[in-house]
Amino acid sequence: MRIELRGAGGEPVDFARTLLSHGVAELPPNTVAEDGSWFETVLPSGRVRVEADGPGWARVSDARHVAVVRHMLRLDDDLSAFYAVAAADPALAWVASGAGRMLRSPTVFEDLVKTICTTNCTWAATVRMVTALVSDLGGGAFPSPVVMASADESFYVSVAKTGYRGAYLRSIASEVASGALDLEALKDPALSDLVVTERLLALPGVGPYACAHLMMLLGRYRELILDSWTRPTYRRLTGRARVTDVGIRKAFRPYREYAGLAFWLTLTESWVPTKT
DNA sequence: CGTCCAGGTCTAC
DNA sequence: GGTAGACCTGGACGC
Secondary structure, eight states: OEEEOBOTTSOBOOHHHHHHSOOGGGSTTOEEOTTSSEEEEEETTEEEEEEEOSTTEEEESOGGGHHHHHHHTTTTOOOHHHHHHHTTOTTTGGGGGTOOOOOOOSSHHHHHHHHHTTTTSOHHHHHHHHHHIIIIISTTSOOOHHHHHHSOHHIIIIISOOTTHHHHHHHHHHHHHHTSOOGGGGGOTTSOHHHHHHHHHTSTTOOHHHHHHHHHHTTOOSSOOOSTTHHHHHHHHHTOSOOOHHHHHHHHGGGGGGHHHHHHHHHHGGGSSOOO
């Protein structure tokens, strides 16, 4: 069936840029086309393919999973206010044509695990860890919290080679599996940014970087993702010899609750060849 | 071979 | 509250 690519505020959605904004959702079991024209994901109930189907539309191969697809593309997010501000900024006016939606995983749990697997290691290492979780524990889909909680330590150490992160992942999976931790509740828009931030930072393995990344994925765009990639990339873009975190935050302050999104789009503008 | 560090975080001062 | 050291892993370097 077809779904319309339009945000909750009626604003356009750039399908290709949503797919190519390189969030952790591009990791297995999700596959994203190099040109951003389609993506696939493997759910416990089967594989789903989503592809561009004319301007403003996408085709979903399995109608049962439309709700999941809408979440992954964050079609229920309203970016119209952000676009209104960006349109007045020559440097970011281009985003108003429908950019700004990082693809996300079907669950917060999956995005959290993947994000922890990006910390303090190369992207290649992240891919190895997540691939092992998916193929050796999930049977092709992302493993459930129950499965991840029941995997023994030797899997994390010898197979997935998650290093010291293994303890974090097992702890989080156990808490979610037992019901003591409800990560999906963090999607609730009624929660304040402060509350969500506090809950994320309370999780083992989640520090300032991982928290900022997850906040973005949760549709809370105020905080900037500051890490060993974004800092030098921004410095290079601005041509300045030295930039501090305080300086970067100050530069994006005018975007207020969308500062983190404006920062991310500034850094990733070149990732999509055609910016319409 | 040893050292450094990559899309950091935790603990102990 | 701010700052060192340790931490799994494995490529990329320098010697």
